[in-house]
Structures are given as structure tokens and as C-alpha cells.
Amino acid sequence: MNPVFRDLKTSIFETMSLRARELGAVNLGQGFPESDGFEDVRRAAAEALIDQSNQYPPMRGLMELRQAVADFYGRTQNLNLDAADNVLITSGATEAICAALLSLITPGDEVVVFEPMYDAYIPLIERAGGVPKIVQLKPPHWRFDDEDLKAVFSDKTKLVMITTPNNPTTHALTRDELESLGRFCAQYDAVVISDEVWENVVFEQPHLSVLHIDSLKDRALKIGSAGKLFALTGWKVGFVCGPQALIEQVARAHQFITFTTPPNLQYGVAYGLGLPAERFDEAREELRIARGYMTTRLSDAGFEILPAGGSYFLNIDLTPLNLKMDGLAFAHHALETCGVATIPLQAFCPTGRELPILRLCFAKSLTTLDKGIEGLIRAA
Numbered sequence: 457m458n459p460v461f462r463d464l465k466t467s468i469f470e471t472m473s474l475r476a477r478e479l480g481a482v483n484l485g486q487g488f489p490e491s492d493g494f495e496d497v498r499r500a501a502a503e504a505l506i507d508q509s510n511q512y513p514p515m516r517g518l519m520e521l522r523q524a525v526a527d528f529y530g531r532t533q534n535l536n537l538d539a540a541d542n543v544l545i546t547s548g549a550t551e552a553i554c555a556a557l558l559s560l561i562t563p564g565d566e567v568v569v570f571e572p573m574y575d576a577y578i579p580l581i582e583r584a585g586g587v588p589k590i591v592q593l594k595p596p597h598w599r600f601d602d603e604d605l606k607a608v609f610s611d612k613t614k615l616v617m618i619t620t621p622n623n624p625t626t627h628a629l630t631r632d633e634l635e636s637l638g639r640f641c642a643q644y645d646a647v648v649i650s651d652e653v654w655e656n657v658v659f660e661q662p663h664l665s666v667l668h669i670d671s672l673k674d675r676a677l678k679i680g681s682a683g684k685l686f687a688l689t690g691w692k693v694g695f696v697c698g699p700q701a702l703i704e705q706v707a708r709a710h711q712f713i714t715f716t717t718p719p720n721l722q723y724g725v726a727y728g729l730g731l732p733a734e735r736f737d738e739a740r741e742e743l744r745i746a747r748g749y750m751t752t753r754l755s756d757a758g759f760e761i762l763p764a765g766g767s768y769f770l771n772i773d774l775t776p777l778n779l780k781m782d783g784l785a786f787a788h789h790a791l792e793t794c795g796v797a798t799i800p801l802q803a804f805c806p807t808g809r810e811l812p813i814l815r816l817c818f819a820k821s822l823t824t825l826d827k828g829i830e831g832l833i834r835a836a
């Protein structure tokens with residue numbers, strides 16, 4: 457077996473969710489909403505399953521969906537995308553990232569990444585032959601600056617992977633950070649893959665995309681996810697948007713990975729993207745309430761919460777608890793003995809850095825959050 461994959465453990469999300477199911481524990485680990493997503497979107501997909509063709513849709517995605525993606529981003533993010541040239545549909549955002557990496561990297565190319573990072577990045581970069589150059593970000597703000605970039609960019613830099621808002625840190629990249637990245641990418645002629653799957657789960661300010669930055673928009677791919685937009689994480693429908701030449705490249709890898717995505721789900725998502733803004737606002741409002749509730753309950757219980765930006769997650773700092781174990785051990789202890797699954801931030805640190813921080817998913821009912829928080833109080 458290829459050593460990159462042979463040496464990997466099962467993803468922390470799967471490990472924690474599987475064990476939580478076995479134990480009947482509260483699952484604040486893997487990021488998925490407790491209630492099933494938009495019902496009319498599900499209904500649209502169910503109808504399409506019967507009424508529309510179930511044979512291969514076009515490799516780049518149904519035109520109806522590509523148009524809906526272009527219109528949605530035009531309306532909500534003021535982006536000017538052509539459905540035919542600038543949009544590609546994939547089977548989830550992870551496939552989009554995989555296809556982008558496989559198509560844009562030549563073995564030996566350096567890829568700049570920021571730790572903590574989503575756990576799929578390093579295995580995919582390495583399998584594509586890329587050499588990761590890791591910037592280690594620090595809590596509580598997790599920002600990077602010119603000095604950080606200077607330390608990792610070189611003539612071999614081909615790609616930069618960013619996540620905004622970030623999973624797990626929740627930090628949404630600032631305009632300054634993105635512009636600074638733009639200067640380095642222009643100087644070294646590097647391309648950016650921007651994982652923006654949490655774009656609609658931002659609370660304090662409108663989402664700032666890589667495609668909003670003048671110095672980046674011609675050298676960047678924006679990746680989105682229907683699973684996150686409609687609280688349907690099992691659907692695995694993703695979109696890649698960006699300049700035609702880059703989309704062309706990614707499509708060449710995509711055609712030999714999944715080739716396409718179930719047509720009924722594509723119809724469902726196309727319908728959903730056309731829904732009025734209020735529907736997305738309502739979903740966000742529900743999450744805002746859950747986040748506020750969890751923040752209050754956790755702080756009342758004496759937990760220290762890190763600044764929160766976008767995504768379904770809140771991070772708590774374990775340092776003040778003076779535990780006699782690291783974050784990973786604490787997460788296992790909380791699950792095994794107190795019935796609550798969480799994700800330790802170490803799982804997002806491929807360098808092996810130990811961060812005494814725990815990620816909690818708040819996309820749950822207040823009752824579930826209560827149960828989870830009570831478990832955490834007992835564990836601490």
C-alpha cells in the first residue's frame with residue numbers, strides 16, 4: 457500500500473462518531489447538525505429521483521446546478537461567475553480539494569498550509585506528490601502575517617491551501633491576511649485553493665471570499681458545499697468556482713475520480729440555491745442561538761472559550777483545568793466515562809503539536825447541548 461495511506465489512522469471524526477454510537481453518547485464531535493436539513497430541498501431531490509433521468513449527468517455537473525451556483529454567489533457574495541466556464545460540481549468539497557490537488561501539483565511542488573488544518577489536507581497533498589510547508593498558527597486569534605509567509609514561500613511554492621472560515625479554529629481570514637497572501641502568490645506565481653465550506657455559517661460580518669481579493673481572483677479556486685448550506689452533510693455535493701483555466705484543470709482530475717454526482721441531489725441543491733435569503737438567515741439565526749447558549753452555559757461552568765468566528769464549532773481551552781492528560785486523552789476520557797464526544801485540536805495538527813484545546817459542535821438542540829455540557833463538566 458502507498459505509505460502515505462498505510463501510515464494513516466482512521467479519521468478522528470469516524471473514530472469518535474462510531475464510538476459515540478456504540479456508547480449512546482452525546483456527539484459534539486463530528487460536525488453535523490442534529491436536525492435534518494431543509495425539508496423542501498430534500499423533497500425536490502426526492503421528486504427528481506422519480507421524475508428526472510438517473511443516468512450520468514454531464515461530467516462538470518448539471519447546467520441547472522452550475523447556473524444556480526453562479527446565480528447564488530452573484531446574489532449573496534456579489535461574484536461574477538459564468539456557469540459554463542467558472543463552475544464545476546463535485547461529489548462533496550473533499551473531492552473538490554482532492555481533484556484540485558491532483559490536477560495542480562507536480563511531484564516535488566511545495567504547498568503552503570496552515571496548522572491547525574482540516575485532517576484531509578496533508579494526506580491528499582502528499583499523495584499528489586506535494587511537499588507541505590506548514591505555518592503554525594497560534595491561539596487565540598490564529599492569524600498569520602508577512603513574516604509567517606516569508607518563512608514558507610520559495611521558488612518551489614506552487615499552491616496555498618486556506619480555509620475560511622476555518623475548521624477547526626473558526627477564524628475567518630481578514631482582508632489584510634488575504635491581501636498579504638495575494639502579494640506572496642503574485643511574487644511566486646502560486647495558486648490558492650480556498651476551502652470556504654463554512655461561508656454561510658458566519659455571524660459577525662459578511663463572508664469574505666478569496667475571489668473578492670483583486671490580487672487573488674485570477675489565481676484562486678473557491679470551494680463550497682451544499683451539505684453545509686442546507687444542513688445535509690451526507691449529500692456530498694460540492695462546487696469549485698474560479699478562473700476558467702483552473703476549472704479546466706480540476707475537471708480533468710474530477711472526471712477520473714467520481715466523474716459526476718447523483719443527478720437527483722444536484723436538482724435538489726439547484727432548487728435550494730434558489731430559495732429566498734430569509735431561509736438561509738433563519739438557519740443561521742438558529743445556529744447563532746445555539747452558539748450563544750453554549751457559550752453562556754460553558755462559561756458559567758468555568759470553561760474558557762476561545763474567540764469564535766464562523767462554522768458550527770466552539771473551541772475551549774483546557775489549560776485552566778490543569779488536567780493530567782493531553783487533549784486527545786481528555787477527549788477519550790470524556791467520551792468513555794462521561795458520555796460526550798468531542799474533537800481535540802491535536803487531530804488537526806499533522807506536525808504532532810499538542811494543543812490543549814477541544815472542538816465542540818453546537819449545531820444541536822439545546823437539550824443535546826445541555827447533556828453534552830453536563831458530560832464535560834463531569835469529565836473536567
Ligand code: GLN
Pocket residue numbers: 467469470485486487488623
Ligand atoms: N467536516 C466534518 C467536521 O469537521 C467532518 C467530515 C467527516 O467526517 N469527513 O467535523
